[in-house]
């Protein structure tokens with residue numbers, strides 16, 4: 133396996149608060165890594181340092197063989213290969229679902245309009261939204277909006293998709309439909325890092341679980357191992373609270 137991402141001793145400080153103390157993680161191509169942990173422990177911050185939406189204060193990020201730095205060319209290259217799906221969808225409200233997917237393909241990837249449209253339709257089909265191409269975000273349910281966001285992320289054909297609690301704003305039914313799309317993505321070999329509290333997704337889709345607490349990786353295990361016999365007391369307590 134080739135490694136796609138390597139985070140080495142990443143540190144991030146906001147004012148007086150040390151949010152990431154020393155986070156190291158290697159993600160191989162095709163792997164699905166789930167990050168779990170109590171809120172406020174730096175999971176979102178860590179995801180954001182991966183594509184340098186936050187600049188780390190220490191350590192380094194190596195993505196696809198290249199060390200990330202504050203150089204516009206390096207950032208553009210990396211960000212063209214990394215998609216981000218957040219809790220809040222971030223769709224353009226004045227664009228129909230189809231346009232939401234087409235737009236970044238044309239603007240960022242410089243794909244021709246006709247081809248972009250074909251690719252967008254294909255992706256929206258894959259997430260089960262072929263009948264919503266002409267709906268505005270305001271006309272879609274939360275689960276449908278999130279599936280548009282995932283279709284948009286997939287359409288960019290990224291090497292890595294980062295998901296930050298993609299279902300935490302959704303009710304159980306919508307959560308299930310979004311998780312099923314994500315599970316399919318995971319099975320298709322997409323490299324994913326997913327911050328989620330969804331234990332079933334973690335259990336059945338993850339190759340590895342990373343448990344973070346207080347700005348460090350407390351443990352890293354296969355899903356079976358993590359859920360059946362976590363190595364740390366903190367992980368055990370965390371799971372007891374979830375279930």
Ligand SMILES: Nc1ncnc2c1ncn2[C@@H]1O[C@H](COP(=O)(O)OP(=O)(O)O)[C@@H](O)[C@H]1O
Nearest residue numbers: 146149151169170171172173174175176177178
């Ligand atoms: N831009 C920011 N400025 C100041 N503090 C921040 C910022 N982003 C996050 N934090 C703080 O960093 C800590 C970790 O936040 P976050 O990464 O969102 O944790 P998690 O995703 O695990 O809930 C929190 O205490 C949060 O208040």
Ligand SMILES: [Mg+2]
Nearest residue numbers: 175176177297
């Ligand atoms: Mg978060």
